Amino acid sequence: xxQRVSRASIHGRHRLPxxxxxxxxxxxxxxxxxxxxxxxxxLRGGDDQRDPASGLFQDDRRPAHLxxxxxxxxxxxxxxxxxxxDRALLDHSRGAGLGGHEHPEAEVAVELKGKKVLVVGxxxxxxxxxxxxxxxxxxxxxxxxxxxxxxxxxxGAAGARLSLGGHNRADFDWxxxxxxxxxxxxxxxxxxxxxxxxxxxxxxxxxxxxxLRCPAVMVTGTNGKSTVTxxxxxxxxxxxxxxxxGGNLGTxxxxxxxxxxxxxxxxxxxxxxxxxxxxxxxxxxxVILNINPDHLDRYPDFAAYAASKFRLLVRQAQDDVAVLCAxxxxxxxRRDQAPAVVWAYGARGPHRPGxxxxxxxxxxxPxxxxxxxxxxxxxxxxxxxxxLNLLAASLAAVACGARPxxxxxxxxxxxxxxxxxxxxxxxxxxxxxxxxxxxxxxAVAAALGAxxxxxxxxxxxxxxxxxxxxxxxxxxxxxxxxxxxxxAGPSIHRQIAAFVASEVVPDLASAVARARAGARPGEAxxxxxxxASFDAYRGYAQxxxxxxxxxxxxxxx
Numbered sequence: 001x002x003q004r005v006s007r008a009s010i011h012g013r014h015r016l017p018x019x020x021x022x023x024x025x026x027x028x029x030x031x032x033x034x035x036x037x038x039x040x041x042x043l044r045g046g047d048d049q050r051d052p053a054s055g056l057f058q059d060d061r062r063p064a065h066l067x068x069x070x071x072x073x074x075x076x077x078x079x080x081x082x083x084x085x086d087r088a089l090l091d092h093s094r095g096a097g098l099g100g101h102e103h104p105e106a107e108v109a110v111e112l113k114g115k116k117v118l119v120v121g122x123x124x125x126x127x128x129x130x131x132x133x134x135x136x137x138x139x140x141x142x143x144x145x146x147x148x149x150x151x152x153x154x155x156g157a158a159g160a161r162l163s164l165g166g167h168n169r170a171d172f173d174w175x176x177x178x179x180x181x182x183x184x185x186x187x188x189x190x191x192x193x194x195x196x197x198x199x200x201x202x203x204x205x206x207x208x209x210x211x212l213r214c215p216a217v218m219v220t221g222t223n224g225k226s227t228v229t230x231x232x233x234x235x236x237x238x239x240x241x242x243x244x245x246g247g248n249l250g251t252x253x254x255x256x257x258x259x260x261x262x263x264x265x266x267x268x269x270x271x272x273x274x275x276x277x278x279x280x281x282x283x284x285x286x287v288i289l290n291i292n293p294d295h296l297d298r299y300p301d302f303a304a305y306a307a308s309k310f311r312l313l314v315r316q317a318q319d320d321v322a323v324l325c326a327x328x329x330x331x332x333x334r335r336d337q338a339p340a341v342v343w344a345y346g347a348r349g350p351h352r353p354g355x356x357x358x359x360x361x362x363x364x365x366p367x368x369x370x371x372x373x374x375x376x377x378x379x380x381x382x383x384x385x386x387x388l389n390l391l392a393a394s395l396a397a398v399a400c401g402a403r404p405x406x407x408x409x410x411x412x413x414x415x416x417x418x419x420x421x422x423x424x425x426x427x428x429x430x431x432x433x434x435x436x437x438x439x440x441x442x443a444v445a446a447a448l449g450a451x452x453x454x455x456x457x458x459x460x461x462x463x464x465x466x467x468x469x470x471x472x473x474x475x476x477x478x479x480x481x482x483x484x485x486x487x488a489g490p491s492i493h494r495q496i497a498a499f500v501a502s503e504v505v506p507d508l509a510s511a512v513a514r515a516r517a518g519a520r521p522g523e524a525x526x527x528x529x530x531x532a533s534f535d536a537y538r539g540y541a542q543x544x545x546x547x548x549x550x551x552x553x554x555x556x557x
Contacts, residue, residue: 113137118171118199119160120144120191121181125204127151128252129179130160132211135258141174143167175199179207182248182273185298203277205270208253210280214244214263217396220270220312221289221325223443224389225249227381227417228289229269231393231410232400236265239397239406243267248274265400273298275311282315285399286340287323287392291330292442293467306330316340321399323392326351343399345391347384355391357384362391364398372404378412382421383450419544421447421528424551429521432551435528436544441466447528448478454523456515458508459492460485461531461543468492468530472499481518485511487535507536508543512550 117133119126122144130151133140140160144152147165156162163171172178172194178201180186186201195201209216217236219229226249233245244256247268251259256266272294291306299305313322320340325331327346335342341353343366349356355364358373365371374394376387394407416422417437424432435447439461448455448471457479459468468491475482475496482502484492489504496502505511508527515525533543 112177114139116174116176117141118143118175118178118194119155119181119204120167120178121184122146122149122151122155122162122164123181123183124151125252125254126179126181127155128254129181129204129207130155131158132207132254132257133179134158134160136211138177141171143171169193172199173197177202179204180277182271186277200279201277202279203274205247205253205274206277206279206281208255208257211257212253212266213257213260214266215284216266216268217285217287217400218247218268218270218283218312219287219289219392219396220272220275220309221287222292222294222309222440223438223446224289224385224392225269225271226437227386227420228287228389228393228396229267230417231390231414232287232396233267234410234414235393235397235402235407236267236400238410239402241265241400241402270312272305272308275308278311278315280315282317283312283320284316285321285323285396286312286316286338287396288312288331289325289389289392290328290442292440294440294442294464306334310334310337313338313340321396323354323395323399325388325392326354327388343395345388345395347388355395357387357391362387362394364391364394366395366398374404374408374411376411380415383446385446385450419540421450422544424548425555427516427551427555430516430519431524433524433526433528434544434547435526436533436540436547438528438530439532439540440464441468441471441530444528444530445471445474447526448474451478451524451526454520455479456519456523456525457482458485458511458515458525458527459483459496459530460489460508460511461487461529461533462535463488463491463531466530467495469495469499472496475500480520480523481515483511483514486529486531488531492530508546509550512547512554516551516554 112133113136115138117138117140119130119133119140119142122142126142130140130142141163142155142160143163145166149164152162152164167190169190172190175194176199178191178194178199180191180201180203182203191201217232219225219232229245229247229249233243236243241264242262244259244263244266246256247253248271249269253268260266288309291309293302294305299308316322316339318339318341321343322338322340323343323345324335324338325346326344344351344354345356347357349358349363350365353366355362361376362374363371364374376390379390381390390411397407419434419436422434424434426432431453435443438444438447444459448457455478459482476499479500482496482500484490484502484504485506485508493502493504503514505514519525527544527547533540537543537546
């Protein structure tokens with residue numbers, strides 16, 4: 001159900017100086033490793049460390065409605081634009097060629113012909129960056145710590161010179177441009193040496209954005225960003241826009257750039273590892289969902305991690321939009337850092353401009369007299385945190401000009417993503433849920449909050465310095481028992497022992513067996529590990545698949 005709060009006349013649209021561009025890289029999932037050059041797979045195929053590439057590129061697009069009168073006043077002067085109808089609040093035009101002078105932001109693109117480019121890390125994003133640079137006439141070298149990274153053969157065959165199984169300092173001294181894959185730490189000594197020699201150092205996300213020919217929505221946050229990115233992409237595609245979806249979620253930015261001719265929007269998930277290497281990147285719509293302690297094995301402290309997330313906003317202009325969660329203390333504390341107009345959202349309102357939850361539905365008011373209501377009654381996504389995800393996605397889609405009816409259709413039909421609080425099955429009155437994507441303490445808290453049953457919780461994997469003791473009060477309320485497994489199992493057990501009954505087992509198979517034996521009818525066994533998976537698996541997806549197999553095997557036994 002879509003209900004318009006007001007039918008006041010629509011504001012004029014806001015012509016912008018030019019489109020932003022969108023990021024992307026191969027899915028190193030949000031538990032990404034720090035090791036330089038850790039591998040991925042072919043960039044088009046999807047793998048155990050990322051979701052399949054999901055380029056929602058819809059050909060049946062309505063014509064662009066460019067403003068033929070004088071430009072409307074800026075958002076801040078007029079109170080934003082329209083939430084109704086099918087024209088984009090953020091108007092944009094398209095350029096004619098990669099890096100060409102007809103591009104509305106051609107001054108941002110880099111001239112790569114003849115340039116010495118070093119790609120560091122040969123996963124899918126490194127492969128995409130190398131192929132883009134070669135296609136632009138650059139001299140390309142590529143390096144990886146692995147002796148046989150998956151992308152090496154293809155990139156070498158395309159003409160890149162490879163240094164594998166280690167790094168050659170001469171490559172870094174040679175380079176004029178160093179492009180880092182998302183899992184590569186930008187503080188590595190070789191990278192710092194390249195900077196001192198005058199090389200520009202950027203991430204693959206930044207490189208791809210400089211050649212992307214459509215504006216971008218970029219979504220970051222500790223938890224929920226894959227779901228929100230996918231929702232926004234589907235909402236825009238449903239509204240008739242040619243939409244590319246990728247980034248940290250799937251297709252790398254450098255590959256999206258080659259697909260972006262004629263596209264209207266790119267919707268891209270962005271990790272903190274990618275914001276670390278941003279330079280000129282400008283999203284037309286930026287979304288920050290939440291900032292909870294994570295990746296503290298990489299960042300010196302929580303403040304540094306939070307600052308990295310907010311780098312997404314620094315190049316936005318006053319006529320761009322930043323969708324920020326007012327319920328998250330760290331996000332809201334930093335809201336004044338946003339140069340763009342802020343659309344706030346939260347569980348309780350009102351937030352104007354912005355949105356809130358009311359009577360089980362969504363209320364959106366992006367500007368005076370621009371309100372609408374959307375129903376979540378038919379949504380398949382469990383938990384209050386997913387209602388906030390729907391709200392954030394709806395606001396971003398409205399900012400891009402999606403019709404309310406299209407947004408509602410996606411809310412009603414979206415089934416959710418794999419390994420995100422996914423129902424696996426029920427045995428003997430015990431339900432099993434796969435939340436393997438929950439690789440930090442905040443994700444565990446969200447999953448527990450969404451459960452309607454008493455929980456037997458499975459925690460463990462490779463520790464990311466998470467504070468599991470902070471879960472204590474919630475565990476006391478929602479979990480009857482916790483089974484701790486993997487490398488982090490003993491440490492987690494020590495942190496939570498004062499709050500809930502727990503025990504330590506060596507691995508996930510043992511944890512599932514213990515949970516199945518001890519769970520009572522009416523309870524749920526929840527895998528929401530709060531840790532990375534790399535102690536035993538290639539990624540969270542492989543861990544989640546193994547969990548599902550273990551549950552299925554138990555039912556057959």
